[in-house]
Structures are given as structure tokens and as C-alpha cells.
Amino acid sequence: MQNSPRFASPDSLEIQTKKLETFTPQEILAWAWNEYAPRVKVATGFGAEGMVLIHMLAEIAPQISVFNLDTGYQFPESLSLKEAVKKRYGIDIKLVQPETSVTDYEKIHGGPVYLTDANQCCHDRKVTVLKKALQGTSAWLTAIRRDQSPTRSNVPILGWDKQFNLVKINPLANWNKHDVWAFIKKYNIPYNPLYDQGYTSIGCWPCTKKPNNSDERSGRWSGSEKTECGIHHPNLKINSTHSLKSQ
Numbered sequence: 392m393q394n395s396p397r398f399a400s401p402d403s404l405e406i407q408t409k410k411l412e413t414f415t416p417q418e419i420l421a422w423a424w425n426e427y428a429p430r431v432k433v434a435t436g437f438g439a440e441g442m443v444l445i446h447m448l449a450e451i452a453p454q455i456s457v458f459n460l461d462t463g464y465q466f467p468e469s470l471s472l473k474e475a476v477k478k479r480y481g482i483d484i485k486l487v488q489p490e491t492s493v494t495d496y497e498k499i500h501g502g503p504v505y506l507t508d509a510n511q512c513c514h515d516r517k518v519t520v521l522k523k524a525l526q527g528t529s530a531w532l533t534a535i536r537r538d539q540s541p542t543r544s545n546v547p548i549l550g551w552d553k554q555f556n557l558v559k560i561n562p563l564a565n566w567n568k569h570d571v572w573a574f575i576k577k578y579n580i581p582y583n584p585l586y587d588q589g590y591t592s593i594g595c596w597p598c599t600k601k602p603n604n605s606d607e608r609s610g611r612w613s614g615s616e617k618t619e620c621g622i623h624h625p626n627l628k629i630n631s632t633h634s635l636k637s638q
Contacts, residue, residue, distance in 0.1 A: 401551060404558065408549035412565070417447050419548060419562040423532060424452040427558070430529035433457045434521065434622075435484065437465075437472040438593055439571050439582050440534035440563050446580045447562075449480040458524055461486040462516040463493035464505070464595035468585050475581040487524045489516045505597045509615065518622055522555060530558035535623055538567050539592070540608045543623065568607065 411419050423431060433448065435441035435457060448455055459473070473484050489496065496515070497503055504512040525531055531552070537544050552559035563571070575582055585593055591607035593599055602609040 404547075404549055404551055408547045411548040414548075416444075416562040416566065417451060419560065420444070420447055420451050420532070423530060423560050423562070424455065427530040428452065428455070430527065431455065431532065431560075432525065432528050432530075433532045434524070435459055435534065436594065437469040437583055438534065439575060439586060440536060440566075442472070442476075442580050442582050443571055443574050444532065444534045444562065445476055445480060445482060446574075446578055449482060453480065453482060456485070457482055458485040458487050460517050460520050460524070461488045462520075462595050463488065463496075464516070464597055466583075466585060466593065466596045466599070468583050469593060472581060472583060479581060487520055489520050503597065505595070509598060513622075518554075521622060525555050525557060528557055530560055531555070532560050532562065533623070534563050535561050536566055536568075536571075537564050540606065546623070 411422065414422065433441075433444060433455060435445065437459065445457065448457075457476075461470075470486075473486070476482050476484055491499070500507075504515070535543050535546060537546055546561050546564055548561055548564050550559055551557075574580070583590075583593055589601045590599065591602045592611050594611055599611060600613045603613060
């Protein structure tokens with residue numbers, strides 16, 4: 392284990408990510424832990440892909456820090472997986488929350504912000520919270536896949552995250568939906584029961600519906616042009632008239 396990561400400069404990251412393209416997700420996770428531990432964390436939204444990563448990490452690095460961005464708007468079915476993970480793997484997922492409760496947040500802004508400016512709501516209750524959660528961290532692991540949406544089609548396995556100022560690692564970038572669910576079924580991994588009801592991508596309940604086409608993320612912010620919360624695609628416009636004093 393090294394005192395400082397070797398792979399942090401743009402050139403070294405580009406060279407290493409090309410090597411990682413031939414690695415399995417488990418090999419990528421093992422490499423990431425060896426390179427960045429203990430200053431590496433996992434953010435999970437309790438999606439199918441996230442549960443796959445947790446299963447793999449339970450064998451590779453069970454002591455790794457795993458957290459969830461608890462916006463206050465998550466489905467109960469999603470939050471129930473926290474206990475399922477603890478029971479199955481012994482991993483205690485930390486819920487990190489905004490400084491203001493949903494009640495106070497909506498009172499400050501005169502009602503649900505997700506109805507008037509979804510980008511602002513995501514920024515206040517997810518992006519800002521994630522920045523705090525990642526402070527002091529050298530790298531973070533995500534469960535995004537390239538085939539999930541056009542905005543994710545070119546994500547590297549390893550890259551520099553300018554928004555959060557650290558290394559971002561996407562071990563499942565090369566996997567597709569079939570790979571994810573085949574792995575879940577093979578190892579009987581706990582998953583969100585909302586998938587069995589027809590949901591294909593699950594976020595906060597006010598902004599998540601069942602898909603309206605073959606795009607698995609088409610149920611997110613349905614009826615709008617919004618496709619990302621701002622964590623993996625930071626260039627989202629927010630309404631400057633909304634106060635951020637709640638954060």
C-alpha cells in the first residue's frame with residue numbers, strides 16, 4: 392500500500408484506464424482498493440448495479456466505506472436494502488443527508504423544489520451532500536454503465552472527476568443490463584423490489600416513473616429534458632433565483 396496514489400495525473404490515469412479495459416469488475420475493484428485504500432469510498436443509490444458492486448466488495452474489501460445520499464425523497468423499498476445489505480454482508484451503509492429536512496427545505500422554498508426546478512433540487516439534496524461526503528477522499532467508486540444512457544456512453548473506467556476533485560472509478564462501465572441481472576440471479580443478490588414492478592432506473596420517488604420506451608432511464612424526470620441528477624453529468628443549469636441558504 393502506498394502513501395500516495397500513483398495514478399492521479401491526467402496522463403497516468405489515461406494510461407491506466409486503457410489497461411483496466413481488459414480487467415473484470417472484480418479485478419478493477421481489487422486494483423482500486425490496493426491503490427487508494429483507505430481513502431476510497433463507494434456511493435450507492437441501492438440500484439441493481441450498486442448491489443452488484445457491494446456483493447463484489449464484500450469479498451474483496453469488506454471494510455470499505457459505503458454510503459447513500461439520503462435525499463429525504465427515496466422510496467421506502469430502496470432504503471430497506473440498507474438492512475438487507477447489513478444482514479447479508481455485514482456492511483453498514485451510512486446514510487448521508489442534507490443539512491435541512493424535506494419539511495424545512497420545502498418551507499424555505501415555498502413548496503417542493505422538484506416541481507419547479509428539478510436541477511436545483513438535485514444540486515441541493517444530492518450534489519452538495521456528495522461533495523461533503525467525499526471530502527478527504529482520493530477516489531470514489533460508482534456503478535454506472537456506458538449503455539445506460541447517451542450521457543454515459545463514453546465514461547472511462549478510470550478518470551479525474553473535476554467536479555469533486557478526485558479519481559472516479561467505474562468498474563461496471565463495460566457491463567450491460569443483462570450482465571448485471573445475470574450476476575444478481577447467479578448469486579441471489581438482494582435487489583430493489585420496484586424492479587419487479589416494471590421500474591428500470593430508480594431514484595427519488597417524485598421524479599421516478601416506469602420507463603416509457605426502451606431507454607431504461609426514460610422514467611427519470613419523465614416529461615422533461617432532464618436525464619441526469621448532476622453527479623455524473625455536472626453541467627446542469629439551475630435557477631439562480633432559488634436560495635441555497637438551506638444548505
